[in-house]
Amino acid sequence: MVALHFRLDKPLKEIWRVHFRWMSLNFWTMLPIGYLMAAVYNTAGIWPEFLFLIPLGLSRWIFGVFHIVRQFYQNTVQVLMAAMDAKDPYTRGHSQRVARYARLLATYMKLPEDEVEEIERAAALHDIGKLAVPEPILNKPGRLSPDEVLVVQRHPLLGGAILNQIAGIGWARDWILHHHERWDGQGYPHRLAGTGIPLASRIIAVVDAYDAMTSDRPYRQAMSHEAACRELARAAGHQLDPTVVQAFLDMVQNTDLADRESLGRDFEAVFGKGEPARAAPG
Numbered sequence: 001m002v003a004l005h006f007r008l009d010k011p012l013k014e015i016w017r018v019h020f021r022w023m024s025l026n027f028w029t030m031l032p033i034g035y036l037m038a039a040v041y042n043t044a045g046i047w048p049e050f051l052f053l054i055p056l057g058l059s060r061w062i063f064g065v066f067h068i069v070r071q072f073y074q075n076t077v078q079v080l081m082a083a084m085d086a087k088d089p090y091t092r093g094h095s096q097r098v099a100r101y102a103r104l105l106a107t108y109m110k111l112p113e114d115e116v117e118e119i120e121r122a123a124a125l126h127d128i129g130k131l132a133v134p135e136p137i138l139n140k141p142g143r144l145s146p147d148e149v150l151v152v153q154r155h156p157l158l159g160g161a162i163l164n165q166i167a168g169i170g171w172a173r174d175w176i177l178h179h180h181e182r183w184d185g186q187g188y189p190h191r192l193a194g195t196g197i198p199l200a201s202r203i204i205a206v207v208d209a210y211d212a213m214t215s216d217r218p219y220r221q222a223m224s225h226e227a228a229c230r231e232l233a234r235a236a237g238h239q240l241d242p243t244v245v246q247a248f249l250d251m252v253q254n255t256d257l258a259d260r261e262s263l264g265r266d267f268e269a270v271f272g273k274g275e276p277a278r279a280a281p282g
Helices: 002-008 012-044 047-087 094-108 113-124 128-132 146-152 155-163 172-177 199-213 225-235 242-251 260-270
Strands: none
Touching: 012 047, 047 094, 047 113, 047 128, 094 113, 094 199, 094 242, 113 172, 113 199, 128 155, 155 172, 172 199, 199 225, 199 242, 225 242
């Protein structure tokens, strides 16, 4: 635990809560069993010890089931992301990039590691509701009609309904449901405002906006990194949480928290190591 404290630069309390708390129940459950095994061995010898293999084997089986369920959940997330990419070729890779940015930003904001992981998963699935949006609307090259806008604005609600069917999704469903709320209360679907919007949703909103602006779309070409950052700054305080926007702008100036993979082909341009390159279609 101390080694993780120095490696991750996290408080010992958080290291214990994230990485070791789940072991405490197992420890306190096994402690009396261990005492009984010692007492039985001391009084009756080795053969009665085999009776204790039943609860020990059951504990092992439960742990295996937990691992299988967790892997199934992770595989489900990957399948849904692949389905989103297949649905909308113009935004292929968008979900992966938004998830990557969200993890970087949540880490930079020093959120607990378990919350960072949940935010990353929510960001990966933030557009899952678009699976239910008709492709002619989703890929329309021109301006959407008012009725078409309303159809698109339903995707957070549709995403929440889809994720209700996945066991173990946790808070991610609510974070996805509210990632299009606005700081000024003019967003959708529930017109939440300010800190009434979950922090994770506010983080996803900022990185989603950044990636949308720096990716080619049917109706426009990608902005440069610099132009997108200027737009984020202008949106701070009415569309986006100003604190989260400032954290993002600060983060992208820190070369220790960014790499070519996280910022895409614009990386060298962002940090002055090459000619500007337009972001890959997203």
